[in-house]
Amino acid sequence: MTCDRCDGLIETGDVHYLVEISLTADMDPTHLGGLSSDALSDGLQRALDAAASLSEAEAMASVHEKRAFVLCGPCRDAYRANPLARPLPGASGLIH
Numbered sequence: 001m002t003c004d005r006c007d008g009l010i011e012t013g014d015v016h017y018l019v020e021i022s023l024t025a026d027m028d029p030t031h032l033g034g035l036s037s038d039a040l041s042d043g044l045q046r047a048l049d050a051a052a053s054l055s056e057a058e059a060m061a062s063v064h065e066k067r068a069f070v071l072c073g074p075c076r077d078a079y080r081a082n083p084l085a086r087p088l089p090g091a092s093g094l095i096h
């Protein structure tokens, strides 16, 4: 087995880690209350038009998707430290 992040070999019996990601579409319901019915209709029509151009699998994935990855120990530590892969302070090399 190999690590999905670094491609390093994970020997049989070595400790490894499973990252499961559940990505779900969400919308702030309080935002809907401030929209007119025309705006809601327009938004719904745009969503339907966008969905019509997707395959069933793509449409489902745009609403909810689950993925799983195997990580080695060092990659687990890196993932825990920065799970959203945000730029780290100072990573740009700029000093001002």
Ligand SMILES: [Zn+2]
Pocket (backbone or CB within 6 Å): 003, 004, 005, 006, 007, 008, 071, 072, 073, 074, 075, 076
């Ligand atoms: Zn790794």
